[in-house]
Amino acid sequence: MIDTHAHIDDEQYQDDLDAFIRSQQAQGVEHIIVPGVDANNIEAVWNVCQRYPDFLSPAIGLHPENIRDDWQSQLETLHRALCIVHRQPRHYCAIGEIGLDYHFDTTYKEQQKEALRQQLSWAVEYDLPAILHVRDATEDALTILNEYTHSPRLRGVMHCWSGSEEVARQIIDMGLYLGIGGIIAFKNCKLREHLSSIPLERLLLETDAPYMAPVPHRGERNESAWIRYVMEELSQVYHVPVDEIERITSANAQSLFFPL
Numbered sequence: 001m002i003d004t005h006a007h008i009d010d011e012q013y014q015d016d017l018d019a020f021i022r023s024q025q026a027q028g029v030e031h032i033i034v035p036g037v038d039a040n041n042i043e044a045v046w047n048v049c050q051r052y053p054d055f056l057s058p059a060i061g062l063h064p065e066n067i068r069d070d071w072q073s074q075l076e077t078l079h080r081a082l083c084i085v086h087r088q089p090r091h092y093c094a095i096g097e098i099g100l101d102y103h104f105d106t107t108y109k110e111q112q113k114e115a116l117r118q119q120l121s122w123a124v125e126y127d128l129p130a131i132l133h134v135r136d137a138t139e140d141a142l143t144i145l146n147e148y149t150h151s152p153r154l155r156g157v158m159h160c161w162s163g164s165e166e167v168a169r170q171i172i173d174m175g176l177y178l179g180i181g182g183i184i185a186f187k188n189c190k191l192r193e194h195l196s197s198i199p200l201e202r203l204l205l206e207t208d209a210p211y212m213a214p215v216p217h218r219g220e221r222n223e224s225a226w227i228r229y230v231m232e233e234l235s236q237v238y239h240v241p242v243d244e245i246e247r248i249t250s251a252n253a254q255s256l257f258f259p260l
C-alpha cells in the first residue's frame with residue numbers, strides 16, 4: 001500500500017515516531033508521500049523524510065488556506081528551497097499541497113489563483129507532479145488547470161477527492177489522478193456511486209493523516225495503514241479483490257511520483 005498524502009511532520013507523530021513508522025511498515029505500508037503546506041514547515045517535512053529516506057518522500061508547496069499578505073515572500077522561500085534541493089540526488093517528489101480553497105474565506109481568492117499558477121509552473125519546469133487541494137473552487141481550479149494541460153503536460157493528483165462523476169471525468173481527461181481517502185467509507189457518501197465508472201487506473205490511495213480518520217476510527221489520529229479500509233470500499237465498488245486494488249493503485253502512485 002502506498003499512502004500518497006500524510007502529514008507525518010505533524011507534531012502528533014513526533015513522540016512515538018519510530019514505533020509509528022515500524023507499525024505502518026509491519027501492516028504493509030510500503031511508502032508515504034509527505035506534503036508541505038507553507039514555508040514554515042519546509043524543515044519539519046524535510047527532516048522527518050530524511051530520517052526514513054526509503055519510506056517517506058517529501059513534497060513542497062503553499063497550501064491555499066495558508067495564503068495571507070505574506071504569500072509572495074512565502075513563495076520565494078519555497079522556491080529557493082526547491083532549487084537547492086533539486087540539485088541533490090534525493091529531492092522533492094512533488095509540488096504540493098497547492099490549490100484553491102474558498103470554503104472558509106475568500107479574502108485571498110485572487111492571491112490563491114496567482115500562487116496556484118506560479119506553483120503549477122514550478123511543477124512543469126521541474127517535471128514534478130502537483131498535489132492539488134481544491135475545495136468549493138472547482139470551476140476556477142479547472143480553468144487554471146486547463147492552462148497547463150498542453151505540452152509540457154502537467155502531471156498530478158486531485159487530493160481528497162469527493163466530487164461528481166462529471167467533474168471526475170474532466171480531471172482524468174486532463175491526465176490527472178484522483179486521491180481517494182477515508183471519505184469513501186463515510187455513511188451516505190455518494191462518492192462510491194460517482195466512482196464506479198472511473199477507471200481504477202486513475203485512482204490513488206491516501207489518508208490526509210493525521211486528519212480524516214476513516215470509519216471505524218473517526219476522531220482518532222489517522223494512520224497510513226488504515227487505507228486498507230479505503231481499499232475494502234473500492235473492492236466493493238469495483239468488484240475486484242483487495243489485492244488487485246492494492247496492486248493497481250500502487251502502480252499508479254509509482255508511475256506518478258517515481259516514474260522510471
Ligand SMILES: [Zn+2]
Binds near residue numbers: 005007035097208
Ligand atoms: Zn493535506
